[in-house]
Amino acid sequence: MAKGSRQAAWEFFGVELKRRREDAGLTQVELGIRVFVSGGYIGQFEQAIRKPQLDVARRIDESLQTDGIFERMWRGLIRDQRYADYFAHVADLERSATKICDYAPAVVPGLLQTPAYARAIYFASNPLVAEEYVEEMVQARMDRAEVLADPTRPLYWAILHESVLRIPVGAPAATSQQLDALTAAVRARRAMIHVLPFSAGAHPAMGKMMTLMEFDDAPPAVYTEGVLAGNLLDDPAAVKRAQAHYDLLRVAALPLEASLTMIESAARDFERCAPTN
Template identity: 65%
Template sequence: MANGSRQAVWEFFGTELKRRREEAGLTQTELGAKVFVSGGYIGQFEQAIRKPQLDVAQRIDQVLQTDGIFERLCRKLIDDPRYADYFAGVVDLEQLATTICEFEPTVVPGLLQTPGYARALILATHPFAADEFIAERVTARVERSAILKDAARPRYWAIVHEGALRTAVGGATVAAEALDHLAELSRQRRVLLQVFPFEAGAPANNGSLRLMEFNDAPPVAYTETSFSGTLVDDPAVVKRAQGAYDLLRGAALSPEMSLDLIESAAEDHRRCASST
């Protein structure tokens, strides 16, 4: 993970720790005594000056009864080979988010991918990888989508460029199945899905963009290119990203028209598959 992205997630760790501690009615000194560190250390954790060891994070979860949140954040930040270094911390943040807004200009968003589609993308970037490596990455990506099935799932709003729908990732059959999955999620109202059409011209944001909001922590923005990602919590920059997303939303097709286009693109892929 890039240093800026890692630091931003540790800062979220500290903000969440402070909120949970205060909800439990504990001072920094009182919590420190319960998890066998000084109150000064707790203050440094909350300010993201010092990073807690895994066993301390586990004890904090036990004392604050936080269902393993701090342990999971700590583990992801320490190491998770299933994700790119710059993305590992984002995975835990999306599990805490109340709202996720995403724009993808070239592919179906990761949370909405089918196993076949995910496998094709991972193979494209790791053509010499072992089958076990590919399978592990696919499983990790598909497991992330579980947050959209939970009753307390975040509100998820995705804008996908039409170019992503027209690209036969994994071949025509795999692409058609991926778009069928998108259409079904839209019909079930599990996600709010819009398509940014070709005729809309240049999008307000050229790369991948994700905005995440939380109950009692500031919103963050995440941008990604082919080889790096950046997690941003600077309020001014996040506000600019939100403005860009509003412009994307305004230029995209309505959810109803988007669903029609997704279904049409899926049918086009099926026709290509049947003609080969």
């Protein structure tokens, strides 16, 4: 679904939500209490500023007795078969974010991956899968990355643990090219990338990836991910705590130029390991 038509569909979701709520004689605050969100969130759903999560859509159906219509609309709008169910909403939020801050403990964040690097990751986790499926997943990841090439792109900040630079993903040449792509993104001013070196020792997010997102007309959110599961949080206290962790990581990370030097050095190490023709 094209971006414009998707937004129009979400606007219809909001209009229908407002109509059904008013028919039930409920204010935004009253419906919010019933579905465990604030009245302000209900207003943002109705204006298509923020999209509800699936459990909220289900509770709206229960509260308004709408026979599952909002869950069905949610599934038709938010679910993209190219993404895992737990990540589809995050991919949608990336398109409207004004600022994205990633912390990556082991692999390059998806928005910065090259096709060869992404392909190697998919094959590593799905060694027997059909190549056509992998290519579709890689293309989905490249489509996501277009958000950083858009003129209205969000401010993007990434902190990479040094492990990201040292773990070979695919052939040495693929890893080298991926690292070169990171420095190119910084030089082109599409991203700010810092490295958290091994020497930094223990830190607040050990082994845990996280993505912080900010928006013009909606509260910030944080996304964390484990094995076959993800967690999107917009509770103010949780987001504030995640932001504090990210600030500590930023303090412990190397300055920009020192980070680029380390990334470039790692790229050359992998390049020397690549076979020559």
